[in-house]
Amino acid sequence: MRRFSSDLWISEDVCYSLLKHQYCNRMNYSKYLSKVATRRKPSGISDMRKYLVNPSPSLVWLGSGMPNPTQFPFREVTVGLDDGEVLHLSQDMLSSGLQYGPTPGYRPLVTQLKAMVELHHSPPRWSESNLLVTVGAQDGVSKAFEMLLDPGDYVVISDPCYSDALCMLASLAPQYLAIENDDEGMVPANLRAALNLAANSAEKGMPKALYLVPNACNPTGTTMGEVRRREIYAIAQEYDLIILEDDPYYFLTYEEEENIPPSFLSLDIDGRVLRFDSFSKIVSAGLRVAFVTGPAPLLAVMELHIQSSIICAPMFTQVLVSELLRGWGEEGFRRHTAKLRKFYKNQRDAMLLAASTHLTGLCEWTVPKGGIFLWLKVVGVKDTGPMIIERGITKNVILIPGKEFVVDSSKPNQFMRAAFSCVTPEQMMKGMENLASLIREEIALQNNQA
Amino acid sequence: MNYSRFITQISQNRKPSLIRELYETLTNASPELVFMAGGMPNPQMFPFQAASITLKDGRALTLHPKLMNDCLQYGPTSGYPPLVKHLKTLTQKLHDPPRWADTELIVTSGSQDGLCKAIEMMIKPGDYFATQEPCYTGTLSILHPYSLRYVPVEGDREGMKPEALRAALAPWKPEAARDAVDDVPKVLYVNPNACNPTGVSLTEERRHEIYQIASDYNLIILEDDPYYFVQFGDIKDYPPSFLSMDTDGRVLRFDSLSKILSSGIRIGFVTGPKPLIQRILLHEQASVLHANSLSQVLVSELLTLWGEDGFFKHTQSVQEFYFQQRNAMVKAAEQHLTGLCEWAVPTGGMFLWLKVNNVPDTWDMILERALKKNVILLPGKAFMCDQSQPSTFMRAAFSLITPEQMNIGLQNLAELIREEMTLV
Numbered sequence: 006m007r008r009f010s011s012d013l014w015i016s017e018d019v020c021y022s023l024l025k026h027q028y029c030n031r032m033n034y035s036k037y038l039s040k041v042a043t044r045r046k047p048s049g050i051s052d053m054r055k056y057l058v059n060p061s062p063s064l065v066w067l068g069s070g071m072p073n074p075t076q077f078p079f080r081e082v083t084v085g086l087d088d089g090e091v092l093h094l095s096q097d098m099l100s101s102g103l104q105y106g107p108t109p110g111y112r113p114l115v116t117q118l119k120a121m122v123e124l125h126h127s128p129p130r131w132s133e134s135n136l137l138v139t140v141g142a143q144d145g146v147s148k149a150f151e152m153l154l155d156p157g158d159y160v161v162i163s164d165p166c167y168s169d170a171l172c173m174l175a176s177l178a179p180q181y182l183a184i185e186n187d188d189e190g191m192v193p194a195n196l197r198a199a200l201n202l203a204a205n206s207a208e209k210g211m212p213k214a215l216y217l218v219p220n221a222c223n224p225t226g227t228t229m230g231e232v233r234r235r236e237i238y239a240i241a242q243e244y245d246l247i248i249l250e251d252d253p254y255y256f257l258t259y260e261e262e263e264n265i266p267p268s269f270l271s272l273d274i275d276g277r278v279l280r281f282d283s284f285s286k287i288v289s290a291g292l293r294v295a296f297v298t299g300p301a302p303l304l305a306v307m308e309l310h311i312q313s314s315i316i317c318a319p320m321f322t323q324v325l326v327s328e329l330l331r332g333w334g335e336e337g338f339r340r341h342t343a344k345l346r347k348f349y350k351n352q353r354d355a356m357l358l359a360a361s362t363h364l365t366g367l368c369e370w371t372v373p374k375g376g377i378f379l380w381l382k383v384v385g386v387k388d389t390g391p392m393i394i395e396r397g398i399t400k401n402v403i404l405i406p407g408k409e410f411v412v413d414s415s416k417p418n419q420f421m422r423a424a425f426s427c428v429t430p431e432q433m434m435k436g437m438e439n440l441a442s443l444i445r446e447e448i449a450l451q452n453n454q455a
Numbered sequence: 456m457n458y459s460r461f462i463t464q465i466s467q468n469r470k471p472s473l474i475r476e477l478y479e480t481l482t483n484a485s486p487e488l489v490f491m492a493g494g495m496p497n498p499q500m501f502p503f504q505a506a507s508i509t510l511k512d513g514r515a516l517t518l519h520p521k522l523m524n525d526c527l528q529y530g531p532t533s534g535y536p537p538l539v540k541h542l543k544t545l546t547q548k549l550h551d552p553p554r555w556a557d558t559e560l561i562v563t564s565g566s567q568d569g570l571c572k573a574i575e576m577m578i579k580p581g582d583y584f585a586t587q588e589p590c591y592t593g594t595l596s597i598l599h600p601y602s603l604r605y606v607p608v609e610g611d612r613e614g615m616k617p618e619a620l621r622a623a624l625a626p627w628k629p630e631a632a633r634d635a636v637d638d639v640p641k642v643l644y645v646n647p648n649a650c651n652p653t654g655v656s657l658t659e660e661r662r663h664e665i666y667q668i669a670s671d672y673n674l675i676i677l678e679d680d681p682y683y684f685v686q687f688g689d690i691k692d693y694p695p696s697f698l699s700m701d702t703d704g705r706v707l708r709f710d711s712l713s714k715i716l717s718s719g720i721r722i723g724f725v726t727g728p729k730p731l732i733q734r735i736l737l738h739e740q741a742s743v744l745h746a747n748s749l750s751q752v753l754v755s756e757l758l759t760l761w762g763e764d765g766f767f768k769h770t771q772s773v774q775e776f777y778f779q780q781r782n783a784m785v786k787a788a789e790q791h792l793t794g795l796c797e798w799a800v801p802t803g804g805m806f807l808w809l810k811v812n813n814v815p816d817t818w819d820m821i822l823e824r825a826l827k828k829n830v831i832l833l834p835g836k837a838f839m840c841d842q843s844q845p846s847t848f849m850r851a852a853f854s855l856i857t858p859e860q861m862n863i864g865l866q867n868l869a870e871l872i873r874e875e876m877t878l879v
Contacts, residue, residue: 040580044600053831065864067832067851070651070805072714073780076773078757079717081509086502103717140564140721140743147742156465172472173741176465223494286496289503289527291748293564313596314571315564319747320719329502345500352497377494401485403492409473423491427498436489 032276034302037213037247042152045309077103084325092328102324108312110138110296111323117330118282118296124335125255125262126271126280128298133276135301137308138294138318142253142283145297147173148307149249149279150214154179159203159212161246163191165380165410165420167223170216170251181412182212188371190222190229193236200244215246219269221254221376224410224422228258228374231266238272246277247303253283253295256342258375259350276300284326286377287345292322349377349426356425359433363441377426385448388417392447400446402439456704458730460636461675466576469737475744479531493529501527508753516756526749532740534562534724535751541758542710542724548763550699550708552726557704559732563739564746566681566711566723571597572735572742573677573707573725574642578603583640585623585674587615589808589838589848591651594644594679605840606640612799614657615645617664624672633673643674647697649682649804652838652850656686656802659694666700674705675731681711681723684770686803687778704728712754714805715773720750777805783858784851791865795872805854808835813876816845820875828874830867 035043053068060066082099084092094102101111109115119136128134139145154160156177162170164183174181182199184191196215203211217237219229229237241248250269258265270280279299284292297304311318330338353372356379360370368381383389390406397403407420428436459467477492484490503526506518518526525535533539543560552558563569574594578584580601586594588607598605608620624632624640632639645665647657657665669676678697686693698708707727712720723746725735739745758766781801788798788807796809809832811817818834825831835848851868853861 041600044602045596046599047596053833061829063829063863064826065830065856065860065867067830067853067856067864067868069855070852071855072718072805073776073854074717076715076776077717078510078512078769079508080511082506084506085504087504088502101719103719105713105718140747143741144743168474169472169741172470172737175470176468176738176741178464178468285529287500289501290496290529291525291527293743293745293747309596313567313593315568315721315743316593317721319564319721319750321717321721322747322749325503325749341502348497348500377496398488401487402489403477405474405477405492424494425491427493427495428489428491432489436491439489 032300034300037153037303038306039151039153039155039158042306042310045306045313047309047312071105074100074104079103086329086332090332092325092332094324094328098324098328102321104320106317106320106323108308108317109136110318111320111327114138114323114327114330117327122270122282122298126268128270129272129274130276130300133301134298135304136296136298137304137311138296138323139281139311140293140295140315140318141285142251142281142295142297143169143173144311144315145281145295145307146170146216146249146251148310149281149297150174150177151310152303152306153214153247157210159210161196161199161212161215162412163217163222164412165224165407166216166412167218167251168405168409171410171412180210183412186222186225186227188227189233190219190225190227191217191233191237193233193240196237196240200240204244211244213245213247214249215241216249216251218251218254220252220258220265221373221378223254223376224378224405224407224420225371225380226373226376226378227371229266234266234269235272238269241277242275248273248278250278250280252281253286254376255282256287257345257349257377259346259353260374262339262342270298279303287342288326288329292326293319294322294326349375352377352425353379355430356423356433359430359437362434363437364444367441367444377424379423379425381421381423383419383421383444385451386419386444387451389419389421390417392443393421396447397443400439400443402436402443404440456728458728460634460673461577461641461731462734463577463579465579466734466738469734469741471737472740475532475740478529495529498524498528503527510757514760516753516760518752518756522752522756526752528748530745530748530751532561532736532745534746535748535755537759538562538751538755541755545766546698546710546726550696552698553700553702554704554728557729558726559729560724560726561732561736561739562746562751563723563725564743565713565718565721566679566709566725567593568721568743568746569723569725569735570594570677570679570709572738573709573731574598576731576734576738577642577675583638584642584644585620585640586644586840587646587650588840589652589835590644590840591646591679592837595838595840607840610650610653610655612655614647614650614653614655614661615665617661617668620665620668624668627672629671633671640672641674642677643669644677644679645697646679646682647694648680648686649802649806651682651804652806652833652835653799653808654801654804654806655799655808656694662694662697663700666697669705670703676706678706678708680709681714682804683710684715685774685777685805687774687781690767690770698726707731715770716754716757720747720753722746722750722754774803777803777854780805780853784853784861787858787861787865790862791869792872795869805852807851807853809849809851811847811849811872814872814879815847817847817849818845820871821849824875825871828867828871830864830871832868
């Protein structure tokens with residue numbers, strides 16, 4: 006027997022044919038898998054889990070190597086919330102929180118998250134989809150890359166691209182199709198041209214995966230409009246790509262929720278989207294609770310890797326997040342995200358004020374429509390790297406040089422990323438003033454060297 | 456030691472995230488520094504303010520707002536600094552690693568996460584891999600997708616046999632093998648204490664012999680030791696760890712808090728040579744980012760409250776609990792399974808490894824017929840490198856059941872075995 010999802014047990018024969026042919030004209034997922042991913046299988050112990058479904062009360066269970074929770078020193082947990090409410094974890098919840106749990110996630114939380122996904126995205130192929138809790142969205146993305154790519158494979162990314170995605174990909178030394186952005190993100194014409202070139206070139210191998218951050222993209226702050234999303238989805242269909250939709254700033258777009266462009270997941274009529282959601286920017290980064298949604302066969306493979314590495318996401322933090330969401334209900338969650346939007350919009354406005362006060366003439370930028378980043382082009386400086394890394398600290402300002410966000414970090418880069426999430430308006434003013442001074446000195450330095 | 460021999464191309468390709476590196480500089484930054492480098496969410500927006508955790512001894516841990524902020528914000532990949540400090544102190548005290556100055560320790564999301572990253576750092580498809588056999592199923596699931604050529608090493612009631620290790624490595628000459636990169640085993644996996652699944656521990660003498668063999672063949676030893684604190688007997692008498700005898704810098708040691716504090720909080724740690732820990736750290740940076748901060752802060756606060764004495768008092772009581780469990784289990788086994796099975800008395804942990812005398816393969820007996828007899832345990836085959844071969848063993852866990860349930864369970868098991876014998 007092979008476990009396909011937490012609820013679905015399928016015999017080896019059916020599983021094989023599912024992976025090879027899928028059912029009728031649905032996608033054949035086996036061709037997307039890396040060699041290592043193809044060989045993953047459940048551990049010997051997980052086969053036994055099927056006995057846990059409706060066990061007889063007389064069944065003596067000697068199978069599980071779980072430690073005895075009577076030996077854990079914790080008895081009770083209460084958590085105070087910022088609105089004055091107090092979460093008191095019941096004995097059951099605390100027990101769940103302190104013991105190993107199912108790899109897909111703490112069941113009540115998974116139920117809540119599935120309801121959330123259905124509400125916000127109404128995925129067209131929801132009945133063939135699944136959802137897994139991950140230790141931060143980054144672990145989900147990293148497991149997805151490792152599932153889909155063999156070393157040296159092609160991958161489609163945007164240019165610039167989230168720097169940690171490049172770190173994740175670096176280990177596989179992939180061949181990049183880095184698609185240039187404009188102020189809406191990845192440009193479809195550039196994407197089509199690059200894929201066409203790859204298809205017609207003598208080198209073998211076509212990309213199987215396309216990675217993007219559609220809302221308040223890190224580092225550029227751009228948000229992709231609906232028309233463009235549909236264009237990119239169509240191209241992904243044409244070239245048969247899996248789309249990795251990394252969307253940690255979904256709830257940080259400044260627009261009202263109704264005006265957020267539809268996610269790739271909500272457009273996914275084929276079952277080719279893996280969507281990565283995160284609580285890091287909206288509830289807590291340190292708790293490491295996030296989730297991935299996508300086609301059940303692909304999630305089944307990711308689940309096996311997650312199982313063999315972390316066994317399960319931390320149960321304690323999952324219980325906390327679940328209780329928080331339960332206490333809030335849909336209305337409370339909406340109130341919280343509205344509060345976030347307002348806060349970060351104010352931060353953005355203060356940042357723009359600081360930038361226009363001190364950087365006008367020195368830098369160019371587009372106005373971010375969400376998230377926490379301002380992407381600055383330093384017009385008169387050839388390469389922001391040495392300026393920031395070597396000299397920034399002497400001017401008491403640190404931001405990230407643009408070269409961290411491109412494939413070839415040896416090339417000079419005029420951009421830099423400033424985060425405005427945690428600085429006060431006063432600090433922003435000071436920071437931008439320091440930055441202006443840094444830039445002027447750098448230009449002088451450049452001129453002296455010229 | 457030349458560590459590059461052990462690191463795969465994939466691991467070598469990993470590069471640090473500048474953002475993560477800069478984040479670590481924040482801790483020592485001047486208050487004048489305007490830090491706009493990290494994509495950190497604003498802590499004012501975190502809905503959790505404070506927490507109180509009551510312990511079973513009645514005392515309470517308070518996570519006041521400042522501590523709560525540490526729980527809720529991104530943290531350094533290597534671990535919450537106060538916790539790392541506690542764990543380093545503990546490690547130095549218990550193991551006094553000979554190369555401490557060249558050693559690093561980082562927190563992982565459970566010890567298995569560290570083990571998985573270590574294995575993925577060192578093996579590529581088709582490699583050789585030396586391991587104790589039987590072997591923990593979780594480790595086998597990490598290894599399986601790499602289609603490895605296993606070098607299984609058998610043991611007895613005193614753990615892995617050094618002569619079996621020597622014999623298994625005999626196809627290679629140490630002088631040639633120690634510097635070779637391909638087609639040679641470079642890694643040895645071992646559970647030295649209360650091994651999962653066998654329940655036995657390696658004697659001190661054997662550990663020295665095995666270390667010497669590993670040194671001769673230039674192997675990295677993966678010392679996976681989650682039952683360290685659940686060994687029976689006085690902690691003063693515990694046999695020395697491989698880490699404690701690591702004069703070469705070839706041991707990666709994996710410790711766990713899962714059996715003694717909580718498995719659900721997912722906190723473990725790995726200790727080893729800096730160059731190897733650095734590679735693991737980079738992989739953590741590119742995956743989980745760090746073990747969840749709340750659990751780390753919780754454990755750190757607990758260790759601070761308890762102090763060293765309190766901690767060892769706790770581990771002692773955990774050990775005593777499993778000791779009673781073991782005694783009850785062995786008594787039930789003697790009562791019901793004498794003549795049907797053989798076993799070694801576990802020296803720690805929570806597993807009894809039973810050899811069924813007259814059943815050549817326990818797999819079908821358990822998967823097809825055990826449910827009807829109201830007993831479930833694990834067939835030995837699941838713990839073998841080559842799962843196409845029959846196994847006459849089975850693993851029974853005694854962590855969660857009462858002595859009454861042990862009696863009923865082993866009685867049921869005896870019936871199951873007797874019936875199986877008529878089938879065979």
